[in-house]
Amino acid sequence: MIDESVYPVIELVGLSPTSWEDAARNAINAASKSVWNLRIAEVKELDVKLDGDGKIVAYRVRLKISFKYDDWKTELGWKIPRDSPSSTS
Numbered sequence: 001m002i003d004e005s006v007y008p009v010i011e012l013v014g015l016s017p018t019s020w021e022d023a024a025r026n027a028i029n030a031a032s033k034s035v036w037n038l039r040i041a042e043v044k045e046l047d048v049k050l051d052g053d054g055k056i057v058a059y060r061v062r063l064k065i066s067f068k069y070d071d072w073k074t075e076l077g078w079k080i081p082r083d084s085p086s087s088t089s
Helices: 019-032
Strands: 009-016 037-051 056-067
Touching: 009 019, 019 037, 019 056
Parallel strands: none
Antiparallel strands: 009 056, 037 056
16 A cells, blocks of 8 residues: 655755756755754755856756655644644544
């Protein structure tokens, strides 16, 4: 049986002077400081920033990142309101 799950998705833009891989890593590292349970990162767009002479000065990557909802409130004993979709009757 497949576990039914719902994952929220956020969009991030990472930047690096060296590569798209580093740009993605920078975005994921920044997100992991405030968002828990990161699951999947999907590259949506790659581009580069150019200087006046047409030389690459930065690599940019646009990512969609999903993460799993965390149940930390109930684990700490918070009460779920009866009219909440998360409560069981």
